[in-house]
């Protein structure tokens with residue numbers, strides 16, 4: 114018996130070391146399908162993880178399978194696999210600073226320009242009925258509209274939208290797509306013992322980050338700071354650099370006063386109360402990378418603000434509004450956000466983002482097809498402010 118335990122421990126340690134010692138490889142002979150599909154930007158430090166495109170396909174089909182199981186025809190609509198609970202989609206304006214240095218005045222960041230935007234605030238957990246008072250990652254997904262230029266996704270190249278997707282923590286818990294696949298495989302196993310081992314797929318550092326992210330409690334999404342977690346390119350070929358971005362409330366709030374009588378949906382109620390009384394606003398910040406030690410294939414290490422300061426590039430204003438109509442919630446449910454709804458100047462970087470390109474598209478297609486609703490990007494004409502609601 115003791116021998117068996119020792120062997121089990123050794124196998125577990127070996128598996129842990131194996132999962133945590135994988136490094137990205139250069140592209141070249143034998144590089145997988147994504148090498149041809151999603152170009153990597155070696156100048157900005159991107160390199161490919163072994164088998165990443167196959168891992169992305171497998172992650173997408175496992176998520177698809179689990180959505181079909183969770184939402185059989187009698188339980189439709191199919192919701193998002195991640196971040197299914199929306200606190201609401203609100204109208205906003207995204208006003209770029211009147212002046213910006215040339216290296217930041219790139220892509221959609223045209224000095225003095227203002228865009229109409231939709232912003233979806235969400236909880237991260239896959240259970241859309243989960244009580245807001247429980248710890249969870251919180252999401253802020255911004256969609257600018259009226260953005261000219263050819264976009265990255267070939268099928269949506271003419272869309273006028275540019276998305277910025279964030280969570281209320283500066284780092285993500287995984288780099289290696291194979292590790293994410295192991296996590297999803299174990300997490301969706303029908304064997305409860307295998308499901309229990311899912312967090313071990315993350316390694317110690319990843320598991321600690323995941324635990325921190327999943328235990329966040331907030332008072333109001335409009336008082337919360339959000340980060341891109343993973344890096345992006347900013348700029349055309351002459352100005353390109355690796356950046357992360359963040360949205361920080363314009364006015365500092367304590368953001369820890371969770372009401373003692375908080376109902377399961379108190380975050381939606383908090384947003385509604387704030388926006389019934391007036392507007393809310395965020396500064397949109399860009400964090401240029403300052404050294405090669407800030408690696409684009411490493412999602413787990415924070416780019417410390419002390420070494421790489423954030424610079425404000427735009428102001429997000431969320432005017433006072435009533436956002437809670439049934440029709441607006443349905444519109445919100447049917448939106449699709451992806452980091453790849455983007456101009457080439459805002460190209461997502463790193464293995465996590467390359468996986469997201471495949472997964473978000475396939476999962477969004479699946480839920481729209483199952484729900485028999487068209488996938489289309491908004492124009493900004495929807496639900497004008499001040500119009501009569503039902």
Ligand code: HEM
Pocket residue numbers: 172176192193194195196233234235251252253254278279280285293340341342343448449450465466468469472473476477480
């Ligand atoms: C490999 C890593 C990841 C996978 C596989 C993944 C998967 C997903 C999926 C399947 C959705 C639902 C898409 C839809 O049905 O339209 C989603 C939504 C979302 N994800 Fe991720 N995700 C990953 C990494 C991240 C990271 C690094 C962030 C950090 C910002 C993030 C933030 C979000 C947010 C905020 C949403 C909700 C967007 C909305 O409001 O519609 N995810 N993710």
